[in-house]
Amino acid sequence: DQQVKQNSPSLSVQEGRISILNCDYTNSMFDYFLWYKKYPAEGPTFLISISSIKDKNEDGRFTVFLNKSAKHLSLHIVPSQPGDSAVYFCAASANSGYALNFGKGTSLLVTP
Amino acid sequence: SQTIHQWPATLVQPVGSPLSLECTVEGTSNPNLYWYRQAAGRGLQLLFYSVGIGQISSEVPQNLSASRPQDRQFILSSKKLLLSDSGFYLCAWSAGGNLNIQYFGAGTRLSVL
Numbered sequence: 001d002q003q004v005k006q007n008s009p010s011l012s013v014q015e016g017r018i019s020i021l022n023c024d025y026t027n028s029m030f031d032y033f034l035w036y037k038k039y040p041a042e043g044p045t046f047l048i049s050i051s052s053i054k055d056k057n058e059d060g061r062f063t064v065f066l067n068k069s070a071k072h073l074s075l076h077i078v079p080s081q082p083g084d085s086a087v088y089f090c091a092a093s094a095n096s097g098y099a100l101n102f103g104k105g106t107s108l109l110v111t112p
Numbered sequence: 113s114q115t116i117h118q119w120p121a122t123l124v125q126p127v128g129s130p131l132s133l134e135c136t137v138e139g140t141s142n143p144n145l146y147w148y149r150q151a152a153g154r155g156l157q158l159l160f161y162s163v164g165i166g167q168i169s170s171e172v173p174q175n176l177s178a179s180r181p182q183d184r185q186f187i188l189s190s191k192k193l194l195l196s197d198s199g200f201y202l203c204a205w206s207a208g209g210n211l212n213i214q215y216f217g218a219g220t221r222l223s224v225l
Contacts, residue, residue: 043202043216093212100214104155
């Protein structure tokens with residue numbers, strides 16, 4: 001049962017524009033959310049996270065928004081750069097557990 | 113700073129052969145350790161996690177096992193590989209506390225033929 005869903009398998013954006021990656025979750029016990037970036041044949045790299053007590057967290061070009069009532073979060077990348085081309089995974093955890101529940105990922109392509 | 117090492121990077125094994133993948137973490141003590149698998153076209157699935165030496169929790173029933181013989185060493189094993197064991201295996205670690213940020217190794221691409 002997929003508790004974290006990334007419904008867009010791929011996204012193409014022009015360099016300099018905004019990239020918006022979306023993620024939905026079903027488990028109301030999730031209270032911590034993370035985004036990872038992954039290049040081919042490498043392990044995922046932690047990008048940014050947000051606790052359920054916040055609705056926004058910003059780190060440079062990356063901003064994560066959390067809408068708890070809709071069980072939805074999004075990652076905004078502004079401006080997008082060709083080096084941002086990678087697969088982005090959304091993940092969620094509940095305070096009582098050790099597991100990270102991952103979505104299937106969205107492949108972002110930033111074109112020059 | 114903390115680093116995580118995972119090897120080998122790629123592995124081709126025949127069906128029925130044994131498996132041993134090793135993961136070590138440097139620069140931290142008493143980490144939580146994890147093994148994930150990413151099958152083709154799918155997300156990351158947690159296989160095992162460990163909160164201390166000799167403590168292993170399994171998330172899904174399967175043909176694999178895990179062991180933690182030392183504080184910063186995590187091993188994934190199988191006695192007899194199946195075709196369905198093919199995939200990309202990732203080791204990860206996290207510190208204790210509420211913020212469960214996990215840091216991943218480079219992964220092992222396992223092909224069972």
